Amino acid sequence: MESQEKPPVGHAVTLPPRPDSGNGHDPTAQRGNVPSNTAPKGLDTVPLFGTCDTVEIEIRDVCLSYDGTTQTLKHINMDIAKGQVTAFIGPSGCGKSTLLRCLNRLNDLVDGCTISGSIVVGGLQILDQTLDVTDLRKRVGMVFQKPNPFPKTIYENVAYGPRVLGIHNKAQLDDIVEKSLRAAALWEEAKDRLYDNALGLSGGQHQRLCIARTIAVEPEVVLMDEPCSALDPIATAKIEELIHELKKQYTIVIVTHNMQQAARVSDFTAFMYLGELIEFGKTEKLFTTPEKQATEDYITGRFG
């Protein structure tokens, strides 16, 4: 399929009344060369959804092997947009979690893991071995599949990060805890029990607490590895709503096995298969008119 000039995706389209071509009326006469099914002049600059103009994460020719022989990631190149949600989808073992974990150097913890190429996050070369990984992980926070709150109070869970970073002023910490819990849509449920043990919260609340804990240190990027796979549909909907809210402030990269979730929450989707990035683009495009056969097969449920 040729990539041709298309009507702008995600833009408000209000069509003018259809000219009756049967009357010898030439509809192109007044419209100049504008294709007659695109937005009328003046409307084509109104974005309905956010547009990508800044790159937050630049991934170049990244290869990774856990054992030195098998290539888990093969020459990955992609630009992740600032302030947008990017989803990685693909079958188990395709490398999507591995790629996600490259973005805050979590793979460093795996013995024998070798990685090449370059990853730049907000101007920082993060594969540089002299890099302060703790600083990176402050800038690139992560939320895991299984919620893992500390066995401490709700307050302490959120205040922990800022404390480690040297904030000890009680008023300031109170402020951070409230702001973070509000941003994670947990404040109303937690404000009267801030000093209760966090383990007493429900699974969905645990996950939102982990998100609050992540954003308490004001990262630039939030990575989410299957954040809803252990949650019920209501808790899932709350997290998805939260993702829409959070992207106003953070760049979000999410790995999910749930394709409908990727379709719902993300602006861009990357489909990976056997360690390769097969297709990457606007979520809407990928789920309606993918370019590649393998993407089509995967998202329509033809698993060979």
Add this chain to the structure above:
Amino acid sequence: MPLHTDSQYEEELQQLRAKVLEMGGLVEKQIGDAFTSFVERDSQTARAVIERDHMVNYLDVVIDEACIRLLALYQPAARDLRFITTSLRISTDLERIGDIAENICERAIELNQEAPLAPRPELPEMAEGARAMLRDSLDAFLQSSSDVSVTPDTRLSVGEKLSDFGSEAPDLALSVCQHDDRIDDLTAQIFNTMLSQMRQEPEYASRAMRILFIAKYLERVADHATNIAEMVIYLAKGKSIRHLSPLPESV
């Protein structure tokens, strides 16, 4: 393209496709019979067509339900999604053509109660043209939707570009859209002829008016066939050519 891993889903898509094709076949017959009843002044055939319209309506409802069910239960994506939304729209156009067949029959029955007027040569050309457009648009749908399922396993290697499905279907569909202008021209011709006839011989006015209606109906059939063809191009290519003027030379 391999089959869907979920065979129930595969089966339901197949059934939807069969229903759309069944409805298409029925509507083709309705339009053909309706025009015959007019040309041959056969009120009995006309009444039979009117009687059969409820079957067209029934299939419209069945297809609607099947599409909504598939959308709700399976969250279809990509080509499957385009196939289902296209089916939904095609059934609407087919239902309208069914109504038009009924309208032609009503006018035919009315005309049969008066003496015949001299036949207009444009009308058979319009009827033949509109029917050919309908047939071709449905053929194009048949071809491009056959890739939705039931094809031998021709899974391409990872990363390969999507091949052109039913590669002739988009061209066939585009030719349908291109033919629409000819039908519009013929309508304009009949309009002028009938108008001058009504001026010269006012006693023919009620009959001339009904013939004019029939011309307009046939022109609408061609418009609906064009809509179907446009949807087929969207199905095959994921590209909308609706309301484009002038039409692209190729898709």
